[in-house]
Amino acid sequence: MTRVTPILVALVILAGCEPREVIEPVDQSVRPARIFIVRENQATIKHEFVGRIEAAQTVDVSFEVSGPLKALPVLEGQTIAAGKLIAALNPRDYVLSMREAEVQLKLANQDLTRKRKLLTSRGISQSIVDDAQALYELRNLSLSQAREDFADTKLYAPFDAYVARRYTDNHVNIRSGEPVVRLTDLHELFVVTSIPENLFATITAERVMRLYAQFAFLPDERFELTYRENTGEAESVAQTYKVTLVMERPKSWNILPGMTATVHLELNMPRGDGQHVKIPTSALVADENKQFYVWLYDKASQLVESRSVKVGPADGEGITVLTGLKDGDHVVASGASQLQRGMRVRMLGKPSAKL
Incomplete structure:
Protein backbone atom coordinates (compact mmCIF):
# COMPACT_ATOMS: atom_id res chain seq x y z
CA MET A 1 0.00 0.00 0.00
CA THR A 2 2.80 2.44 0.87
CA ARG A 3 4.43 1.95 -2.55
CA VAL A 4 1.25 2.25 -4.68
CA THR A 5 -0.05 5.51 -3.24
CA PRO A 6 2.80 7.82 -4.47
CA ILE A 7 2.48 6.35 -7.97
CA LEU A 8 -1.27 7.05 -8.12
CA VAL A 9 -0.75 10.59 -6.90
CA ALA A 10 1.89 11.18 -9.56
CA LEU A 11 -0.41 9.87 -12.29
CA VAL A 12 -3.26 12.15 -11.15
CA ILE A 13 -0.91 15.15 -11.14
CA LEU A 14 0.34 14.36 -14.65
CA ALA A 15 -3.18 13.90 -16.00
CA GLY A 16 -4.18 17.29 -14.62
CA CYS A 17 -1.28 18.94 -16.42
CA GLU A 18 -2.36 17.69 -19.86
CA PRO A 19 -4.03 20.43 -22.08
CA ARG A 20 -7.82 20.04 -22.45
CA GLU A 21 -9.91 20.83 -25.60
CA VAL A 22 -11.70 24.15 -25.16
CA ILE A 23 -15.38 24.11 -26.36
CA GLU A 24 -16.36 27.48 -27.75
CA PRO A 25 -19.85 28.63 -26.65
CA VAL A 26 -22.41 29.02 -29.44
CA ASP A 27 -23.25 32.65 -30.17
CA GLN A 28 -26.95 32.71 -29.41
CA SER A 29 -27.31 36.29 -30.75
CA THR A 44 -49.34 49.37 -55.56
CA ILE A 45 -52.82 48.94 -54.15
CA LYS A 46 -55.18 46.23 -55.35
CA HIS A 47 -58.97 46.40 -55.21
CA GLU A 48 -61.64 43.91 -56.16
CA PHE A 49 -65.25 44.63 -57.13
CA VAL A 50 -68.22 42.59 -58.27
CA GLY A 51 -69.13 43.25 -61.89
CA ARG A 52 -72.04 42.26 -64.11
CA ILE A 53 -71.77 41.56 -67.82
CA GLU A 54 -74.04 43.62 -70.07
CA ALA A 55 -74.37 43.80 -73.84
CA ALA A 56 -72.98 46.83 -75.65
CA GLN A 57 -76.44 47.33 -77.18
CA THR A 58 -79.80 45.77 -76.31
CA VAL A 59 -82.94 46.28 -78.40
CA ASP A 60 -86.46 45.00 -77.85
CA VAL A 61 -87.75 44.68 -81.43
CA SER A 62 -91.46 45.30 -82.07
CA PHE A 63 -93.87 45.86 -84.97
CA GLU A 64 -95.24 49.30 -85.71
CA VAL A 65 -98.49 47.68 -86.90
CA SER A 66 -100.80 45.06 -85.42
CA GLY A 67 -101.87 41.66 -86.71
CA PRO A 68 -101.51 37.89 -86.38
CA LEU A 69 -97.91 36.61 -86.30
CA LYS A 70 -97.24 34.51 -89.39
CA ALA A 71 -93.54 33.70 -89.06
CA LEU A 72 -91.00 33.72 -86.20
CA PRO A 73 -87.94 31.88 -87.56
CA VAL A 74 -85.39 32.91 -84.90
CA LEU A 75 -84.57 30.97 -81.72
CA GLU A 76 -83.22 32.07 -78.36
CA GLY A 77 -79.44 31.78 -78.20
CA GLN A 78 -79.13 32.08 -81.97
CA THR A 79 -76.71 34.49 -83.64
CA ILE A 80 -78.16 36.22 -86.70
CA ALA A 81 -76.70 38.53 -89.32
CA ALA A 82 -77.85 42.07 -89.99
CA GLY A 83 -80.81 42.13 -92.38
CA LYS A 84 -82.07 38.64 -91.52
CA LEU A 85 -85.82 38.20 -91.12
CA ILE A 86 -86.85 38.11 -87.46
CA ALA A 87 -90.64 37.94 -87.67
CA ALA A 88 -93.51 38.60 -90.06
CA LEU A 89 -97.23 39.35 -89.68
CA ASN A 90 -100.00 38.06 -91.93
CA PRO A 91 -100.04 40.87 -94.56
CA ARG A 92 -103.52 40.17 -96.00
CA ASP A 93 -105.29 43.19 -94.47
CA TYR A 94 -102.42 45.49 -95.37
CA VAL A 95 -102.33 44.28 -98.98
CA LEU A 96 -106.04 45.07 -99.29
CA SER A 97 -105.55 48.51 -97.74
CA MET A 98 -102.73 49.23 -100.16
CA ARG A 99 -104.83 48.22 -103.18
CA GLU A 100 -107.75 50.30 -101.97
CA ALA A 101 -105.45 53.30 -101.60
CA GLU A 102 -104.16 52.78 -105.14
CA VAL A 103 -107.73 52.76 -106.50
CA GLN A 104 -108.66 55.86 -104.50
CA LEU A 105 -105.60 57.67 -105.86
CA LYS A 106 -106.47 56.67 -109.43
CA LEU A 107 -110.03 58.01 -109.05
CA ALA A 108 -108.75 61.24 -107.51
CA ASN A 109 -106.32 61.68 -110.40
CA GLN A 110 -109.09 61.16 -112.95
CA ASP A 111 -111.37 63.64 -111.19
CA LEU A 112 -108.60 66.24 -111.04
CA THR A 113 -107.81 65.84 -114.76
CA ARG A 114 -111.49 66.26 -115.75
CA LYS A 115 -111.97 69.36 -113.62
CA ARG A 116 -108.83 70.99 -114.97
CA LYS A 117 -110.29 70.65 -118.50
CA LEU A 118 -113.56 72.17 -117.34
CA LEU A 119 -111.67 75.06 -115.79
CA THR A 120 -110.01 75.74 -119.15
CA SER A 121 -113.44 76.08 -120.79
CA ARG A 122 -114.64 78.16 -117.83
CA GLY A 123 -117.18 75.49 -116.95
CA ILE A 124 -116.23 75.48 -113.21
CA SER A 125 -114.52 77.79 -110.75
CA GLN A 126 -110.88 77.60 -109.61
CA SER A 127 -111.91 76.62 -106.08
CA ILE A 128 -113.41 73.34 -107.30
CA VAL A 129 -110.16 72.48 -109.04
CA ASP A 130 -108.24 73.34 -105.87
CA ASP A 131 -110.44 70.95 -103.86
CA ALA A 132 -109.79 68.20 -106.39
CA GLN A 133 -106.06 68.86 -106.18
CA ALA A 134 -106.12 68.62 -102.37
CA LEU A 135 -108.07 65.37 -102.54
CA TYR A 136 -105.54 63.92 -104.97
CA GLU A 137 -102.65 64.79 -102.65
CA LEU A 138 -104.53 63.32 -99.69
CA ARG A 139 -105.09 60.04 -101.59
CA ASN A 140 -101.41 59.99 -102.50
CA LEU A 141 -100.46 60.29 -98.82
CA SER A 142 -102.89 57.51 -97.96
CA LEU A 143 -101.20 55.23 -100.48
CA SER A 144 -97.75 56.04 -99.07
CA GLN A 145 -98.99 55.21 -95.59
CA ALA A 146 -100.56 51.95 -96.78
CA ARG A 147 -97.29 50.93 -98.44
CA GLU A 148 -95.34 51.77 -95.30
CA ASP A 149 -97.75 49.74 -93.15
CA PHE A 150 -97.33 46.80 -95.53
CA ALA A 151 -93.54 47.04 -95.27
CA ASP A 152 -93.84 47.12 -91.46
CA THR A 153 -95.39 43.66 -91.43
CA LYS A 154 -91.82 42.27 -91.53
CA LEU A 155 -89.04 42.76 -88.96
CA TYR A 156 -85.36 42.52 -89.89
CA ALA A 157 -82.25 42.44 -87.69
CA PRO A 158 -80.79 45.98 -87.48
CA PHE A 159 -77.28 44.62 -86.75
CA ASP A 160 -75.40 41.36 -86.27
CA ALA A 161 -77.17 40.21 -83.15
CA TYR A 162 -77.59 37.53 -80.51
CA VAL A 163 -81.20 36.54 -79.81
CA ALA A 164 -81.44 36.90 -76.06
CA ARG A 165 -85.17 36.31 -75.67
CA ARG A 166 -88.41 35.56 -77.54
CA TYR A 167 -91.39 37.26 -75.95
CA THR A 168 -94.09 35.44 -77.92
CA ASP A 169 -94.85 32.40 -80.06
CA ASN A 170 -95.94 32.07 -83.64
CA HIS A 171 -99.57 32.58 -84.74
CA VAL A 172 -100.29 34.97 -81.87
CA ASN A 173 -102.08 38.29 -82.36
CA ILE A 174 -99.48 41.03 -81.92
CA ARG A 175 -100.26 44.63 -80.99
CA SER A 176 -98.32 47.59 -82.29
CA GLY A 177 -95.29 48.30 -80.05
CA GLU A 178 -95.45 44.92 -78.27
CA PRO A 179 -91.92 43.40 -77.96
CA VAL A 180 -91.37 40.31 -80.08
CA VAL A 181 -87.69 39.47 -79.47
CA ARG A 182 -84.74 40.97 -77.58
CA LEU A 183 -81.55 41.40 -79.58
CA THR A 184 -78.13 42.12 -78.11
CA ASP A 185 -74.95 43.32 -79.79
CA LEU A 186 -72.10 41.16 -78.47
CA HIS A 187 -69.23 42.53 -80.55
CA GLU A 188 -67.99 43.95 -77.26
CA LEU A 189 -69.19 43.43 -73.71
CA PHE A 190 -69.73 45.90 -70.90
CA VAL A 191 -68.67 45.08 -67.35
CA VAL A 192 -70.66 47.26 -64.95
CA THR A 193 -69.47 47.68 -61.37
CA SER A 194 -69.87 50.10 -58.45
CA ILE A 195 -66.95 51.96 -56.87
CA PRO A 196 -67.15 53.71 -53.45
CA GLU A 197 -67.00 57.49 -53.54
CA ASN A 198 -63.83 57.77 -51.43
CA LEU A 199 -61.90 55.59 -53.88
CA PHE A 200 -63.55 56.98 -57.01
CA ALA A 201 -62.44 60.51 -56.08
CA THR A 202 -58.75 59.50 -56.04
CA ILE A 203 -58.56 57.40 -59.23
CA THR A 204 -56.78 59.01 -62.18
CA ALA A 205 -55.64 57.52 -65.47
CA GLU A 206 -52.00 57.86 -64.40
CA ARG A 207 -52.57 55.77 -61.27
CA VAL A 208 -54.19 52.79 -62.99
CA MET A 209 -51.58 50.05 -63.39
CA ARG A 210 -53.90 47.31 -64.57
CA LEU A 211 -57.61 46.68 -64.95
CA TYR A 212 -58.95 43.23 -65.74
CA ALA A 213 -61.83 40.82 -65.07
CA GLN A 214 -61.91 37.21 -63.95
CA PHE A 215 -64.70 34.63 -63.82
CA ALA A 216 -65.13 31.91 -61.22
CA PHE A 217 -65.56 29.30 -63.95
CA LEU A 218 -62.33 30.47 -65.70
CA PRO A 219 -59.93 31.05 -62.77
CA ASP A 220 -56.79 31.03 -64.94
CA GLU A 221 -58.05 33.53 -67.52
CA ARG A 222 -57.72 37.31 -67.25
CA PHE A 223 -59.69 39.64 -69.52
CA GLU A 224 -58.33 43.15 -69.95
CA LEU A 225 -60.77 46.03 -69.44
CA THR A 226 -60.88 49.64 -70.60
CA TYR A 227 -62.83 52.50 -69.07
CA ARG A 228 -65.92 53.74 -70.95
CA GLU A 229 -68.07 55.93 -68.70
CA ASN A 230 -69.49 56.47 -65.22
CA THR A 231 -72.62 57.95 -63.72
CA GLY A 232 -72.44 61.61 -62.71
CA GLU A 233 -74.14 61.10 -59.36
CA ALA A 234 -73.50 58.66 -56.55
CA GLU A 235 -76.11 56.09 -55.57
CA SER A 236 -78.00 57.66 -52.65
CA VAL A 237 -77.83 54.70 -50.23
CA ALA A 238 -74.45 53.07 -50.81
CA GLN A 239 -72.68 56.23 -52.03
CA THR A 240 -71.12 54.39 -54.95
CA TYR A 241 -70.64 55.38 -58.57
CA LYS A 242 -71.70 53.07 -61.38
CA VAL A 243 -68.74 52.53 -63.73
CA THR A 244 -68.98 50.91 -67.16
CA LEU A 245 -65.91 49.07 -68.49
CA VAL A 246 -65.42 47.51 -71.91
CA MET A 247 -64.24 43.95 -72.49
CA GLU A 248 -63.55 42.47 -75.89
CA ARG A 249 -65.68 39.39 -76.41
CA PRO A 250 -63.42 36.31 -76.24
CA LYS A 251 -63.63 33.87 -79.13
CA SER A 252 -62.85 30.81 -77.03
CA TRP A 253 -65.47 31.35 -74.32
CA ASN A 254 -69.19 31.99 -74.42
CA ILE A 255 -69.40 35.02 -72.11
CA LEU A 256 -72.98 36.34 -72.09
CA PRO A 257 -74.91 39.24 -70.51
CA GLY A 258 -76.01 38.58 -66.95
CA MET A 259 -72.86 36.70 -65.91
CA THR A 260 -70.93 37.82 -62.83
CA ALA A 261 -67.25 38.78 -62.94
CA THR A 262 -64.65 39.96 -60.45
CA VAL A 263 -63.11 43.28 -61.46
CA HIS A 264 -59.47 43.70 -60.40
CA LEU A 265 -58.05 47.21 -60.16
CA GLU A 266 -54.35 47.81 -59.49
CA LEU A 267 -53.37 51.37 -58.59
CA ASN A 268 -50.14 53.20 -57.96
CA MET A 269 -49.93 54.98 -54.64
CA PRO A 270 -50.92 58.65 -54.93
CA ARG A 271 -48.05 61.09 -55.23
CA GLY A 272 -46.99 62.72 -51.98
Whole structure:
Protein backbone atom coordinates (compact mmCIF):
# COMPACT_ATOMS: atom_id res chain seq x y z
CA MET A 1 0.00 0.00 0.00
CA THR A 2 2.80 2.44 0.87
CA ARG A 3 4.43 1.95 -2.55
CA VAL A 4 1.25 2.25 -4.68
CA THR A 5 -0.05 5.51 -3.24
CA PRO A 6 2.80 7.82 -4.47
CA ILE A 7 2.48 6.35 -7.97
CA LEU A 8 -1.27 7.05 -8.12
CA VAL A 9 -0.75 10.59 -6.90
CA ALA A 10 1.89 11.18 -9.56
CA LEU A 11 -0.41 9.87 -12.29
CA VAL A 12 -3.26 12.15 -11.15
CA ILE A 13 -0.91 15.15 -11.14
CA LEU A 14 0.34 14.36 -14.65
CA ALA A 15 -3.18 13.90 -16.00
CA GLY A 16 -4.18 17.29 -14.62
CA CYS A 17 -1.28 18.94 -16.42
CA GLU A 18 -2.36 17.69 -19.86
CA PRO A 19 -4.03 20.43 -22.08
CA ARG A 20 -7.82 20.04 -22.45
CA GLU A 21 -9.91 20.83 -25.60
CA VAL A 22 -11.70 24.15 -25.16
CA ILE A 23 -15.38 24.11 -26.36
CA GLU A 24 -16.36 27.48 -27.75
CA PRO A 25 -19.85 28.63 -26.65
CA VAL A 26 -22.41 29.02 -29.44
CA ASP A 27 -23.25 32.65 -30.17
CA GLN A 28 -26.95 32.71 -29.41
CA SER A 29 -27.31 36.29 -30.75
CA VAL A 30 -26.89 35.27 -34.42
CA ARG A 31 -30.26 34.48 -35.95
CA PRO A 32 -31.09 33.22 -39.43
CA ALA A 33 -33.51 35.40 -41.38
CA ARG A 34 -34.79 36.06 -44.87
CA ILE A 35 -33.80 39.48 -46.21
CA PHE A 36 -36.10 41.55 -48.42
CA ILE A 37 -34.82 44.28 -50.76
CA VAL A 38 -37.06 47.34 -50.92
CA ARG A 39 -38.09 48.42 -54.41
CA GLU A 40 -39.99 51.65 -55.08
CA ASN A 41 -42.08 50.35 -57.98
CA GLN A 42 -43.75 47.70 -55.80
CA ALA A 43 -45.98 50.25 -54.04
CA THR A 44 -49.34 49.37 -55.56
CA ILE A 45 -52.82 48.94 -54.15
CA LYS A 46 -55.18 46.23 -55.35
CA HIS A 47 -58.97 46.40 -55.21
CA GLU A 48 -61.64 43.91 -56.16
CA PHE A 49 -65.25 44.63 -57.13
CA VAL A 50 -68.22 42.59 -58.27
CA GLY A 51 -69.13 43.25 -61.89
CA ARG A 52 -72.04 42.26 -64.11
CA ILE A 53 -71.77 41.56 -67.82
CA GLU A 54 -74.04 43.62 -70.07
CA ALA A 55 -74.37 43.80 -73.84
CA ALA A 56 -72.98 46.83 -75.65
CA GLN A 57 -76.44 47.33 -77.18
CA THR A 58 -79.80 45.77 -76.31
CA VAL A 59 -82.94 46.28 -78.40
CA ASP A 60 -86.46 45.00 -77.85
CA VAL A 61 -87.75 44.68 -81.43
CA SER A 62 -91.46 45.30 -82.07
CA PHE A 63 -93.87 45.86 -84.97
CA GLU A 64 -95.24 49.30 -85.71
CA VAL A 65 -98.49 47.68 -86.90
CA SER A 66 -100.80 45.06 -85.42
CA GLY A 67 -101.87 41.66 -86.71
CA PRO A 68 -101.51 37.89 -86.38
CA LEU A 69 -97.91 36.61 -86.30
CA LYS A 70 -97.24 34.51 -89.39
CA ALA A 71 -93.54 33.70 -89.06
CA LEU A 72 -91.00 33.72 -86.20
CA PRO A 73 -87.94 31.88 -87.56
CA VAL A 74 -85.39 32.91 -84.90
CA LEU A 75 -84.57 30.97 -81.72
CA GLU A 76 -83.22 32.07 -78.36
CA GLY A 77 -79.44 31.78 -78.20
CA GLN A 78 -79.13 32.08 -81.97
CA THR A 79 -76.71 34.49 -83.64
CA ILE A 80 -78.16 36.22 -86.70
CA ALA A 81 -76.70 38.53 -89.32
CA ALA A 82 -77.85 42.07 -89.99
CA GLY A 83 -80.81 42.13 -92.38
CA LYS A 84 -82.07 38.64 -91.52
CA LEU A 85 -85.82 38.20 -91.12
CA ILE A 86 -86.85 38.11 -87.46
CA ALA A 87 -90.64 37.94 -87.67
CA ALA A 88 -93.51 38.60 -90.06
CA LEU A 89 -97.23 39.35 -89.68
CA ASN A 90 -100.00 38.06 -91.93
CA PRO A 91 -100.04 40.87 -94.56
CA ARG A 92 -103.52 40.17 -96.00
CA ASP A 93 -105.29 43.19 -94.47
CA TYR A 94 -102.42 45.49 -95.37
CA VAL A 95 -102.33 44.28 -98.98
CA LEU A 96 -106.04 45.07 -99.29
CA SER A 97 -105.55 48.51 -97.74
CA MET A 98 -102.73 49.23 -100.16
CA ARG A 99 -104.83 48.22 -103.18
CA GLU A 100 -107.75 50.30 -101.97
CA ALA A 101 -105.45 53.30 -101.60
CA GLU A 102 -104.16 52.78 -105.14
CA VAL A 103 -107.73 52.76 -106.50
CA GLN A 104 -108.66 55.86 -104.50
CA LEU A 105 -105.60 57.67 -105.86
CA LYS A 106 -106.47 56.67 -109.43
CA LEU A 107 -110.03 58.01 -109.05
CA ALA A 108 -108.75 61.24 -107.51
CA ASN A 109 -106.32 61.68 -110.40
CA GLN A 110 -109.09 61.16 -112.95
CA ASP A 111 -111.37 63.64 -111.19
CA LEU A 112 -108.60 66.24 -111.04
CA THR A 113 -107.81 65.84 -114.76
CA ARG A 114 -111.49 66.26 -115.75
CA LYS A 115 -111.97 69.36 -113.62
CA ARG A 116 -108.83 70.99 -114.97
CA LYS A 117 -110.29 70.65 -118.50
CA LEU A 118 -113.56 72.17 -117.34
CA LEU A 119 -111.67 75.06 -115.79
CA THR A 120 -110.01 75.74 -119.15
CA SER A 121 -113.44 76.08 -120.79
CA ARG A 122 -114.64 78.16 -117.83
CA GLY A 123 -117.18 75.49 -116.95
CA ILE A 124 -116.23 75.48 -113.21
CA SER A 125 -114.52 77.79 -110.75
CA GLN A 126 -110.88 77.60 -109.61
CA SER A 127 -111.91 76.62 -106.08
CA ILE A 128 -113.41 73.34 -107.30
CA VAL A 129 -110.16 72.48 -109.04
CA ASP A 130 -108.24 73.34 -105.87
CA ASP A 131 -110.44 70.95 -103.86
CA ALA A 132 -109.79 68.20 -106.39
CA GLN A 133 -106.06 68.86 -106.18
CA ALA A 134 -106.12 68.62 -102.37
CA LEU A 135 -108.07 65.37 -102.54
CA TYR A 136 -105.54 63.92 -104.97
CA GLU A 137 -102.65 64.79 -102.65
CA LEU A 138 -104.53 63.32 -99.69
CA ARG A 139 -105.09 60.04 -101.59
CA ASN A 140 -101.41 59.99 -102.50
CA LEU A 141 -100.46 60.29 -98.82
CA SER A 142 -102.89 57.51 -97.96
CA LEU A 143 -101.20 55.23 -100.48
CA SER A 144 -97.75 56.04 -99.07
CA GLN A 145 -98.99 55.21 -95.59
CA ALA A 146 -100.56 51.95 -96.78
CA ARG A 147 -97.29 50.93 -98.44
CA GLU A 148 -95.34 51.77 -95.30
CA ASP A 149 -97.75 49.74 -93.15
CA PHE A 150 -97.33 46.80 -95.53
CA ALA A 151 -93.54 47.04 -95.27
CA ASP A 152 -93.84 47.12 -91.46
CA THR A 153 -95.39 43.66 -91.43
CA LYS A 154 -91.82 42.27 -91.53
CA LEU A 155 -89.04 42.76 -88.96
CA TYR A 156 -85.36 42.52 -89.89
CA ALA A 157 -82.25 42.44 -87.69
CA PRO A 158 -80.79 45.98 -87.48
CA PHE A 159 -77.28 44.62 -86.75
CA ASP A 160 -75.40 41.36 -86.27
CA ALA A 161 -77.17 40.21 -83.15
CA TYR A 162 -77.59 37.53 -80.51
CA VAL A 163 -81.20 36.54 -79.81
CA ALA A 164 -81.44 36.90 -76.06
CA ARG A 165 -85.17 36.31 -75.67
CA ARG A 166 -88.41 35.56 -77.54
CA TYR A 167 -91.39 37.26 -75.95
CA THR A 168 -94.09 35.44 -77.92
CA ASP A 169 -94.85 32.40 -80.06
CA ASN A 170 -95.94 32.07 -83.64
CA HIS A 171 -99.57 32.58 -84.74
CA VAL A 172 -100.29 34.97 -81.87
CA ASN A 173 -102.08 38.29 -82.36
CA ILE A 174 -99.48 41.03 -81.92
CA ARG A 175 -100.26 44.63 -80.99
CA SER A 176 -98.32 47.59 -82.29
CA GLY A 177 -95.29 48.30 -80.05
CA GLU A 178 -95.45 44.92 -78.27
CA PRO A 179 -91.92 43.40 -77.96
CA VAL A 180 -91.37 40.31 -80.08
CA VAL A 181 -87.69 39.47 -79.47
CA ARG A 182 -84.74 40.97 -77.58
CA LEU A 183 -81.55 41.40 -79.58
CA THR A 184 -78.13 42.12 -78.11
CA ASP A 185 -74.95 43.32 -79.79
CA LEU A 186 -72.10 41.16 -78.47
CA HIS A 187 -69.23 42.53 -80.55
CA GLU A 188 -67.99 43.95 -77.26
CA LEU A 189 -69.19 43.43 -73.71
CA PHE A 190 -69.73 45.90 -70.90
CA VAL A 191 -68.67 45.08 -67.35
CA VAL A 192 -70.66 47.26 -64.95
CA THR A 193 -69.47 47.68 -61.37
CA SER A 194 -69.87 50.10 -58.45
CA ILE A 195 -66.95 51.96 -56.87
CA PRO A 196 -67.15 53.71 -53.45
CA GLU A 197 -67.00 57.49 -53.54
CA ASN A 198 -63.83 57.77 -51.43
CA LEU A 199 -61.90 55.59 -53.88
CA PHE A 200 -63.55 56.98 -57.01
CA ALA A 201 -62.44 60.51 -56.08
CA THR A 202 -58.75 59.50 -56.04
CA ILE A 203 -58.56 57.40 -59.23
CA THR A 204 -56.78 59.01 -62.18
CA ALA A 205 -55.64 57.52 -65.47
CA GLU A 206 -52.00 57.86 -64.40
CA ARG A 207 -52.57 55.77 -61.27
CA VAL A 208 -54.19 52.79 -62.99
CA MET A 209 -51.58 50.05 -63.39
CA ARG A 210 -53.90 47.31 -64.57
CA LEU A 211 -57.61 46.68 -64.95
CA TYR A 212 -58.95 43.23 -65.74
CA ALA A 213 -61.83 40.82 -65.07
CA GLN A 214 -61.91 37.21 -63.95
CA PHE A 215 -64.70 34.63 -63.82
CA ALA A 216 -65.13 31.91 -61.22
CA PHE A 217 -65.56 29.30 -63.95
CA LEU A 218 -62.33 30.47 -65.70
CA PRO A 219 -59.93 31.05 -62.77
CA ASP A 220 -56.79 31.03 -64.94
CA GLU A 221 -58.05 33.53 -67.52
CA ARG A 222 -57.72 37.31 -67.25
CA PHE A 223 -59.69 39.64 -69.52
CA GLU A 224 -58.33 43.15 -69.95
CA LEU A 225 -60.77 46.03 -69.44
CA THR A 226 -60.88 49.64 -70.60
CA TYR A 227 -62.83 52.50 -69.07
CA ARG A 228 -65.92 53.74 -70.95
CA GLU A 229 -68.07 55.93 -68.70
CA ASN A 230 -69.49 56.47 -65.22
CA THR A 231 -72.62 57.95 -63.72
CA GLY A 232 -72.44 61.61 -62.71
CA GLU A 233 -74.14 61.10 -59.36
CA ALA A 234 -73.50 58.66 -56.55
CA GLU A 235 -76.11 56.09 -55.57
CA SER A 236 -78.00 57.66 -52.65
CA VAL A 237 -77.83 54.70 -50.23
CA ALA A 238 -74.45 53.07 -50.81
CA GLN A 239 -72.68 56.23 -52.03
CA THR A 240 -71.12 54.39 -54.95
CA TYR A 241 -70.64 55.38 -58.57
CA LYS A 242 -71.70 53.07 -61.38
CA VAL A 243 -68.74 52.53 -63.73
CA THR A 244 -68.98 50.91 -67.16
CA LEU A 245 -65.91 49.07 -68.49
CA VAL A 246 -65.42 47.51 -71.91
CA MET A 247 -64.24 43.95 -72.49
CA GLU A 248 -63.55 42.47 -75.89
CA ARG A 249 -65.68 39.39 -76.41
CA PRO A 250 -63.42 36.31 -76.24
CA LYS A 251 -63.63 33.87 -79.13
CA SER A 252 -62.85 30.81 -77.03
CA TRP A 253 -65.47 31.35 -74.32
CA ASN A 254 -69.19 31.99 -74.42
CA ILE A 255 -69.40 35.02 -72.11
CA LEU A 256 -72.98 36.34 -72.09
CA PRO A 257 -74.91 39.24 -70.51
CA GLY A 258 -76.01 38.58 -66.95
CA MET A 259 -72.86 36.70 -65.91
CA THR A 260 -70.93 37.82 -62.83
CA ALA A 261 -67.25 38.78 -62.94
CA THR A 262 -64.65 39.96 -60.45
CA VAL A 263 -63.11 43.28 -61.46
CA HIS A 264 -59.47 43.70 -60.40
CA LEU A 265 -58.05 47.21 -60.16
CA GLU A 266 -54.35 47.81 -59.49
CA LEU A 267 -53.37 51.37 -58.59
CA ASN A 268 -50.14 53.20 -57.96
CA MET A 269 -49.93 54.98 -54.64
CA PRO A 270 -50.92 58.65 -54.93
CA ARG A 271 -48.05 61.09 -55.23
CA GLY A 272 -46.99 62.72 -51.98
CA ASP A 273 -43.99 63.39 -49.79
CA GLY A 274 -41.31 60.73 -50.05
CA GLN A 275 -41.34 57.40 -51.80
CA HIS A 276 -43.98 54.74 -51.38
CA VAL A 277 -42.77 51.16 -51.23
CA LYS A 278 -44.22 47.79 -50.33
CA ILE A 279 -42.81 45.18 -47.94
CA PRO A 280 -43.98 41.78 -46.65
CA THR A 281 -46.36 42.03 -43.70
CA SER A 282 -44.04 39.70 -41.75
CA ALA A 283 -41.36 42.41 -41.78
CA LEU A 284 -43.54 44.83 -39.80
CA VAL A 285 -43.28 45.00 -35.99
CA ALA A 286 -45.34 47.06 -33.53
CA ASP A 287 -43.98 48.43 -30.25
CA GLU A 288 -45.82 48.90 -26.95
CA ASN A 289 -47.21 52.21 -28.22
CA LYS A 290 -48.57 50.50 -31.35
CA GLN A 291 -46.06 52.34 -33.50
CA PHE A 292 -44.69 50.38 -36.42
CA TYR A 293 -41.04 49.75 -37.25
CA VAL A 294 -38.86 47.38 -39.26
CA TRP A 295 -35.37 45.95 -38.83
CA LEU A 296 -32.81 47.22 -41.33
CA TYR A 297 -30.01 44.80 -42.13
CA ASP A 298 -26.41 45.94 -42.67
CA LYS A 299 -24.68 43.47 -44.96
CA ALA A 300 -21.15 44.45 -43.91
CA SER A 301 -21.60 44.10 -40.15
CA GLN A 302 -24.56 41.69 -40.24
CA LEU A 303 -26.15 43.85 -37.54
CA VAL A 304 -29.73 45.09 -37.47
CA GLU A 305 -31.19 48.40 -36.37
CA SER A 306 -34.80 49.47 -36.02
CA ARG A 307 -36.39 52.05 -38.31
CA SER A 308 -39.79 53.66 -37.63
CA VAL A 309 -42.17 53.60 -40.59
CA LYS A 310 -45.59 54.97 -41.49
CA VAL A 311 -47.76 52.38 -43.19
CA GLY A 312 -50.61 52.59 -45.66
CA PRO A 313 -53.12 50.03 -46.95
CA ALA A 314 -52.36 46.32 -47.16
CA ASP A 315 -53.41 43.75 -49.74
CA GLY A 316 -52.83 40.08 -50.35
CA GLU A 317 -49.20 40.60 -51.36
CA GLY A 318 -47.86 42.98 -48.71
CA ILE A 319 -48.26 46.29 -46.95
CA THR A 320 -47.48 49.77 -48.28
CA VAL A 321 -44.94 51.90 -46.42
CA LEU A 322 -45.53 55.62 -46.88
CA THR A 323 -42.44 56.96 -45.10
CA GLY A 324 -39.29 55.56 -43.49
CA LEU A 325 -37.89 53.38 -46.26
CA LYS A 326 -36.23 54.01 -49.59
CA ASP A 327 -35.36 52.03 -52.66
CA GLY A 328 -32.54 49.53 -51.99
CA ASP A 329 -32.99 49.19 -48.23
CA HIS A 330 -32.50 45.66 -46.84
CA VAL A 331 -35.23 44.63 -44.41
CA VAL A 332 -35.54 41.51 -42.27
CA ALA A 333 -38.60 39.72 -43.65
CA SER A 334 -38.88 36.72 -41.32
CA GLY A 335 -38.56 36.43 -37.56
CA ALA A 336 -38.53 40.22 -37.15
CA SER A 337 -40.50 40.07 -33.89
CA GLN A 338 -37.70 37.99 -32.27
CA LEU A 339 -34.90 40.44 -32.97
CA GLN A 340 -33.27 42.90 -30.62
CA ARG A 341 -30.96 45.82 -31.16
CA GLY A 342 -27.37 44.76 -31.76
CA MET A 343 -28.21 41.23 -32.84
CA ARG A 344 -26.43 39.69 -35.75
CA VAL A 345 -28.40 38.11 -38.58
CA ARG A 346 -27.35 35.34 -40.91
CA MET A 347 -29.06 35.56 -44.28
CA LEU A 348 -31.09 32.59 -45.47
CA GLY A 349 -30.31 32.37 -49.16
CA LYS A 350 -29.91 35.52 -51.23
CA PRO A 351 -31.76 38.82 -50.63
CA SER A 352 -34.94 39.00 -52.70
CA ALA A 353 -37.26 41.77 -53.88
CA LYS A 354 -40.12 39.35 -54.45
CA LEU A 355 -43.08 39.77 -52.11
